[in-house]
Amino acid sequence: MNLFNTIAVGMKEVWAHKFRSLLTMLGIILGVASLVGMSALIKGMENGMKEAMIAMGGADKVLLEQQEVPSWQEHLAPQAPGRTMADVIALRHSAPLLRLVSPEMAVNDVILSRGEKRTWPSECVGVWPAVLEMNLHTLAHGRFFTDLDEEQANPVCVIGTGIRDDLFGSPEDLGREIIPIGETILINSQPFTIVGMFERYEGEEDRRQRELAAQRKNEPQVGPQRQRGWGRRGNWAFWRKNQTVYMPLNTAWIRFRAAGDRDGIPDPRLTDIDLKVAKLELLEPALQQARNVLMLTHRGIEDFGFRTQENQLDNINQQIRNARLSGGLIAGISLLVGGIGIMNIMLASINERIREIGICKAVGATGPAIFTQILVESAVIALVGAAMGVVASYGFVQVLAQMSPSANAPVITPLALVVGVAFSLVVGVVAGLFPAFKAARLNPIQALRYE
């Protein structure tokens, strides 16, 4: 008796008890749907987290941080130089394993204004052009800063679309996009010319929502013009990136910082030095190289440290792993329950077919043949259930998508489908083992006499 034949007979048996089989399959259907749905949800979470991480500069970005000096250097703490341009220049020249060095000098407590409108940027920073690659910015309009801007400390700035939305109006409200290149805005009352604007940064899901909203444009606003509270829609990381204002580093230094704030003495320290290494595999030696250079410029005072995105990546992976484990456990349990349902129904089914099994044995069916027959039947129930579960999971994920936060839209992965189906098959086979064994062991004479 070949396998194809056995499967055909198994199918027939399942079809003969449609309703009962469907009820049995329900356990597997729900199990597969919950497994796929869970993994889709976690995949969505992972995508959201990774998107946010890339929006903040990608995995190969390293922050050079200011740190307390170690305890054995405490007496040298007042002489600690902090992070200065000297470090940047030294790193640029003497640390070839660093691909990119981007100094940043932040201007704090900034208010941007244009006429009656005011807004607060997420960051207002003096930068070098290296920042574009460092923070993965894309210039959509205008230009970035030239050497001349840097040299002359020109009052020019490049803004994110969020600033444009706040000061000039957003395309959603106006129905057309304003590109404010050449316009002048006030940064803490100093006039700056906008020379460039970044593209609009948004997650996949935000984009979809926005395009959906654009289609529903014609709905009239009911009541007075208003904003919906303080809550930001969409991903925090993208909002932050869109609220950026950049100016040349020298401009920040001369127009804001050189006026002095540390007892009247200008503070030459940078707020940030960001590094990118040439190759992620070379992270260790690159950081060691950077450390050696900085130990020289800091005269041996170790008032700095490195923070890599590795930690963040590890964090994300850890969270994903935990979610996957707990979700997988629950889905696994529901599949297991489905398996128990199958075993139950197979036991009932062979009990009512004892006589048939006796007949088959009398005409020459061996124990193994009966065993295979019952096992295949059980596997067929599980597989058909799994197939229906795959279909059901698509509907389930649609429902989940309505409920989950928009930035983390669930995504069905082929791997989850394969794992779900394979696991159902395993459950079906395991659930069939005992009933099949019981059926194979039946004594033909007693089976034939069974009423």
Next chain:
Amino acid sequence: MALVEVRNVSKIYHLGGEEIRALDNVSLDIEAGEFISIIGPSGSGKSTLMHILGCLDTPTKGTISLDGVMIQGASPRQLAAIRNQKIGFVFQFFNLLPKLNVVQNVELPMIYAGCSARERRERALEALEAVGLANRSKHRPSQLSGGQQQRVAIARALVNRPRIVFADEPTGNLDSHTGEAILALFRQLSTQGRTIVLVTHDPEIAAVTPRRIEIRDGKIAAKVDLTLAGLDRSPRSGPAAGAAP
């Protein structure tokens, strides 16, 4: 050598410490081509004997050879193969599978023999032709009369060309008219050289076979052999052959 040789076979059951001898030291031979009946009242051990002869059960003591193969001590798997290849069964309650149609029921033994689908279909139709039911091949067993169902069961018993056919009270569930037709069919098969063992409690039915073995309390109580007495009513030579359809 006889087709079936039974030597000193006993079957002993233990029931609550009590020893029950369902078969007690039975010896007999069945030659190829014989039409023989085993007769005895219920509880006499005739069914146990048939089960042992039919390789559904194994004896506690003694030896049996079937077609030259010793079957005591064979594994369940080997017994299944012997049942499949050398033995056909006809039961009192027909024992057809209700979910399969007639031709599929007849094909069943060949499925376990591993025949190809085409060969199965051909031989099943052939066997149905032989019992006169070729036109009912697509019917379900439940759509057939008792006599027709028993014919399907006979076709199933014959389809693997067994060396020997066991019929356990084949007319027990049929009215007398249909029962006679079934017996006539057996007689006809016997004339074609089949070896048939008829197990019954009814002496009248046993009377159709030239040789009878009477079992009582697990022992052979009497052997009647009309062929030896020159009173052979065997369908090969007797007038009954002419009566067979």
